[in-house]
Amino acid sequence: MSPTDRYRRPADLPPRIPVFPLRGAILLPRATLPLNVFEPRYLEMLDDVMAGDRLIGIIQPAAADVGEFEESPLESVVLRNVGCVGRVTSYQETDHERRMITLTGIMRYDVLDEAVTDLPYRVMSVSYDRYASDLSEGLGEEQVDRTNLLRVLRSYLDANKLEADWPAIQRASSEFLINALCVMSPYGPEEKQALLEAQDLKRRADVLVALAEMELASSGNSGSTLQ
Structure with missing residues (x-):
């Protein structure tokens, strides 16, 4: 248990x-x-x-x-x-x-x-x-655009020269991946609170992706050409 x-x-x-x-x-x-x-x-x-x-x-x-x-x-x-x-x-x-x-x-x-x-x-x-x-594990996972989430995550990691266990990331459930990334993310208090208060898993993933894309754009990086 x-x-x-x-x-x-x-x-x-x-x-x-x-x-x-x-x-x-x-x-x-x-x-x-x-x-x-x-x-x-x-x-x-x-x-x-x-x-x-x-x-x-x-x-x-x-x-x-x-x-x-x-x-x-x-x-x-x-x-x-x-x-x-x-x-x-x-x-x-x-x-x-x-x-x-x-x-x-x-x-x-x-x-x-x-x-x-x-x-x-x-x-x-x-x-x-x-x-x-x-309390319902995995609720709303089917509504998450996992492909886009992983694309932006890879772009963010590459732009910041960060290493990650990519096979483990790909095996992780969408809920675990999204919630863990929100907790570990380096964003400020307001952004963190927005992630916490997102109504459901899909909206939380959308906020997480939007924050990462804004940071990539502000630093002159873009994940749009990454496969």
Whole structure:
């Protein structure tokens, strides 16, 4: 059984979750996000979730005044309205009070309000109702223009002189490929949020392709002649 198979409906997830605000980071269903946890407040959060349901919500800060390199903002910073909850599927203690973890995405959520607690980290009341389709693996894959997605991906990799395991990419399901690329992509917070909030897999793929094509065009590269 995969880490997400135990969640078959929104009611299987808790209505209140601890959140890890990270600028420029998103999570999507069945994609993975590696994290290096070292701040004391988030080490305590991690201890708590590992003793419980192992669930953490990833969410971006919304405030424009968050510093460029301030990935994890202060308590007072306003957060986005949409995030994604994930389950800790890999956990490793390292030296110097650090934890290396991997989150596997389960489903997106809307933030309803912030819970008042004595905890050093933030806890949100959330609703999963709009994203019930996130629990259906592979939903909408047949509507994705996979040929164009792979064409643009190859163009992007070539333009940036990046290596990739192309046979593995070709074997990957469209859902896994799209969601993993969105999580790993180097785009800014606004672009990342647009990828997260895309209504379905096809629209997410369309946004991903559009962003890559805009970057290729701005750099003077074009994938239109690639086979």
